[in-house]
Amino acid sequence: MNQIYISYAWKDNSELGSKREELVDKISEALISERYNLIRDRNYLTLGKSIHNFMQEIGRGNYVIVVVSEKYLRSEYCMFEAVEIMKHKDYEQKVFPVILEDANIYTKEGKSEYIKYWKQQREKIEKLIASELSDREYSAMHDVAEKIIEIYGKVDELISFISDKLSIDPSKNFNAFINQLTDAIRNDAAKLRSQKSILVAGTGNFNIPDEVNWCAQKLGEKIAEYNYNLITGGWQGVDYVVADKFAEKIAQKNLRLTDKLTHVVPRGKQPVFKGGKVEYTESGINEWLDCLRHSDLVILVGGVGGTYETYLYAKQEKIPVIPIVCTNGDAKKVFDEMLVNWDSKLMGNISTDKFKSLNQYINDASTAEDVVNDVMDIVNEIIFAKIMLNL
Template identity: 30%
Template sequence: MVNMFISYCQKDEVYADNIDLYFKDKDIVLHRDIRDISSWKSIREYMQSIRDMDYAILIITDNYLKSFNCMYEILEVMKERNFQDKIFPAVVEKSIYNSPGRIKYITHWQEEFKKLKVEMNKIDDVINAGSIIDDLKRTQNITFNIDEFLGKIADMNNPSVQDINESIENKLREKGLLNDEKECKLIKEKDVDIFSKLDIPKMFLDSEPTDLEKNKFMANSFSKINIMLGELCEQLENESGSIQVKIDRVDSRTMMYEFYRNGSQVRALKLFLGNPFGGKEYSISISCEQFSRGNNNSFNGIFSPKVEKGQLMLHSILSISGQKTMPVEEAVKEIWISHIKPYIER
């Protein structure tokens, strides 16, 4: 088993959820705060455990680079010799690839250090501020090391966030840490093929995907859609001086996108995973409201699972161009063009 630590800011948990789901049934143990820190346990001890892992996945966002806890985990990783050999960066904040972008985070931590120092000086007896002094030292340490860290990350040939799961899996296979799936399947069939021993036909094994397989596919698709929509929104904000996007993860199955032009809301979009009409299969539903969060009773679009040519795909039920089946990337394109683009361009 390969032990991997997911280092991320909780505001960006959609990325961690996607990685979590992908590696769920593989020979990898993913260590994540929501599972590994039980009630009243030390958060700092958990963060220090990152050094004990085989690898660490770093979900590098703006929130991540401004988080004290996330940067503390980075300081722990950097204690390892050649630490870049045991990290898999998933770079969402692409500004770090240029000097002005990296300078922004260096100056951020310089300011954080100054502010904490000013606040600490308000304490009459510094002896009574042991933990504050420790935080001050760690903040200063972040200030000293963040340039080196960002420089190392910027120099790595990092795959896109959409491809991070497959890239990690391929790298682990190259190192011989994961068995080839086809090989595992052959070994399993050879060892436990009781159907052949009893001369029972196995044609039914290649039939319609199970409810569990369909729901896993829909949950994974939901995560991927939100990751790509998040990247589109980020690029939109960077390229437009008037459009701002507020993304809110309501819960693990509901994402809210609010679009503003010069501070005035022009569109609200809600995506939620579930089975709104009952039944066993999950669907991904879209609800659009002009100025409010609305509820889950108004549907502007629905994607359900459908098998086409032996492969699970997304089936758009309420598409403007009629019902059709598509991969995740095309579903994101349809959501953007049909439910977002016309309203932010008015």
């Protein structure tokens, strides 16, 4: 699960400290209201928690808001957090600095003053260890010295980074700052789609109704366009049509089909669509369970029995299901049943009203595409919630 950390100087009862705390509170409230998994050391560091481990955890965090103030830049605790963050190769894309007015980092003199300060701190601690602790193999002061030496070695790089990175000041344009952060997270989520797989199940014969055929074709195209992987049971009908259209789009993207498409079929059988990767399983319950083992989400199109069983096993395995209700059959049955027993958390907190909006009429390929676009909007929201939010 992705997390957002806030690194800032707290335990400050001054007027500036109170304003800083108010700003961090406001940022926290806005992100929590959007269900992001937010962590602040003020709330995290209860009795028994390791400060050192927490600082390293911040460094490994997916996103970090660094609230830079005069106190932050002269705090051993805060600056060590910053050093841990910088140890990760992609920190430039994951860090969102907030530069407060008292942080003098935009002038040559200001930068030099902070570098000079940490040089003096290093010299003091080295002198102390050399004169008073030289006869001891180890003490807590040695750990402090290592941290300060490390901070001094990184302070120039840190100040240059935060002063050069374009960032919106939330104290002046709060909504724009929150949008900048959440847009970056959503862009990362889009990249992570390539690691997520969608199982499409539906009518398993070639004599499928037009609305089922149109939806299966558009699904194959859209799943590929959004860069998800596709899982099928290798049947004729919906499985074949969705795989065929999916393969066409994957070829246009110059990707290997075996990396993106998997058919799970009983031993001794072959998938009707010839292409992609084949995984064999035992007949019976494993045909469903092994398909679901690969899947992050299930979409149902029509169906006359086996599709409903897919839903039952997916429900058992806590995998979200989206039935395209207007393709009727099992999909309509599942749609009605899901509304009666709505599981908001499993469905990424999608509202029932949004889910009900899928109940549209299909009379041609164009209206089928509209429905599939709405389906994929919900798919993306559910996947985003599963990998990015505190759900």
